[in-house]
Amino acid sequence: MPVHNVDIAAKLDEVADLLEIEGANPFRIRAYRNAARTLRDLNRDVPTMLESGEALTELPGIGKDLAAKIQDIVATGTTGVLEEHRKALPPTLTELLKIPGLGPKRVKALYRALGIQRLQGLHQAAKEGRLRTLPGFGEKLERHILHELEARAGSEGRFKLAVAAQYVDSLVAYLKTSPGVKQIVVAGSYRRAKETVGDLDILVTASSGSPVMDRFVSYGEVEEVLAKGNTRATVRLTCKLQVDLRVVTDKSYGAALQYFTGSKAHNIVLRQLAQQQGLKINEYGVFREDRYLAGKTEESVYAAVGLPWIQPELRENRGEFEAAQAGRLPALVELSDLRGDLHAHTKATDGRNSLKEMALAARNRGFEYLAICDHSKRLAMTHGLDPKRLTEQMDEIDRLNATLSGLTLLKGIEVDILEDGSLDLPDEVLSRLDLVVAAVHSHFDLSRDKQTKRILRAMDRPYFTILAHPSGRLIQEREPYDVDLPRIIRKARERQCALELNAHPERLDLTDTYCQVAKEEGVLVSINSDAHSILDLDNLRFGVGQARRGWLEKTDVLNTRPLNALRPLLQRTM
DNA sequence: GCCGTTTTCGGCCCGACTGTTTTCAGTCG
DSSP: OOHHHHHHHHHHHHHHHHHHHHHHOOHHHHHHHHHHHHHHHOOOOHHHHHHHHHHHSSTTOOOOOHHHHHHHHHSSSOOOOHHHHHHSSSHHHHHHSSSSSHHHHHHHHHHHHOOOOOOOOOOOHHHOOGGGGGOOOHHHHHHHHHHHHHHTTOOTOOOEHHHHHHHHHHHHHHTTTTTEEEEEEEOOHHTTTEESSSSEEEEEEETTTOTTTHHHHTTEEEEEEEEEEEEEEEEEESSOEEEEEEEEOGGHHHHHHHHHHOHHHHHHHHHHHHHTTTOOEEEEEEETTTTTEOOOSSHHHHHHHHOOOOOOEEEEEEEESHHTTOOOOOBBOOGGGGGGEEEEOOOOTTTTSSSHHHHHHHTTTOOOOOOEEEBBBBBBBGGGGGGGHHHHHHHHHHHHHHHHHSOEEEEEEEEBBBTTTTTOOOOOHHHTTTTEEOOOOTTTTTOOHHHHHHHOOOOOTTOOOOOOOOTOOOOOTTOOOOOOHHHHHHHHHHHEEEEEEEOOOOOOOOOOHHHHHHHHTTEEEEEEEOBTTTTGGGHHHHHHHHHHHHTTTTGGBBGGGGGHHHHHHHHHOO
């Protein structure tokens, strides 16, 4: 059975979770977490490494013991230590750890005292007011838990785009090797670059008699075949992702692609427009009466109703039809438009790579510049920089810049915005940097008014260039903090500062709709990787997807500027 | 459980905050 690095990492994290609830040695737990992280960040497939005889013990944080366990997982899907601990405790307890406010101790208490094993039981007990009776719990925590549980209802069963992308890539590569296959494309919300996808819709054109359908259902990761006919099959993968495959004719390819890309709201409007012109659009083509008019390409489908082709990311019925009719569709920003990245970390705080490694990786990706923005001292856990260490880093950047060709490192900081809206480092220090990226990492639960004023106050500081991850949300994990973003966007215009679109797949923050607001207000957006390793630099593609959903064009994005045009935009005069 | 040894044992990032307490455990990042 093919096993992906993310799957192995999930098993190791599960061991760590269970050990934590049991109260095991914290360093042992950390060893499992470190190994999981190493595998997630790895740019090679572990099963492939094993096949070619590469030693896993060469990887950081993986010794003899963990290497053997990983081999077990690849071979059998599990390993002894995991099975043991799954017997000792209900394995569903790990679900509870995902609720902010619940750590191992409280989860254990919930289980021991109330017999709570899963989210459903937790919800019930919280509603009945039984949580507050436990030592260490109170009314406030109970309310908080209830709120978190209710906020996440409805998002179950969806996959983050970057996670789905991992499964998609190998499945598509597998299908491509089927005889007779011509075109393969993933449609649906995946193609529209939505931040999460519920299932995958794959379209294939193939010569008649191609065995692609049989190959699809016999893919090694298929857990269950839910339906299988001549032109359509549905399966569920072992990772629980549902995948539809549709085989269509060349003649219908464009119509099917349009139809299955959606969104539903977009397609309804398109079909209405067709109806008004006496046409009918379905997944087979555009028809007048029963006469086929178009459908080979998506362009031909839109052209049949008098519209230019509309980019998939815009297809949400959020004004794209009006823009298309007026000839005002945006020329959406592309990954290749980015000239650099304005937010990356190094080993100095919680990154994995050195300054030099980050610089070389950025240069390899064709960047012109990379801004090093490590954490400030307030984030003690990350070993945040104080003025002295920041100064040392600045000196190191100067030395590196003197020897590097083709890439300029910019001096920056991801400085914490403190509760009162002040910044975690003095102006005198910030003034010596090329840019200041400021971020909220604490006090997420201030009232809307306080949170908004806190950020507005920070934006008034003389050295404030970019507001990092403006809403603070973690997709499917943590709700955004309560803040008046339109007001912050207006402030950004007034103060001539930029907003970040953090491209980390768990953040994608600014969201698409606020990208649109920023664009309307004339506020520049910086698409930043927030890279904590050299591989994270590749996350920019997810940020670009979100930016495109937010209608951003090249000129709306700060880091599409070449360095000489960028520098004046980073300078603040007040 | 890993790592790096003065090679088989000791160190491994820890400070701030919250809600619960009545002096601090648990969680977060």
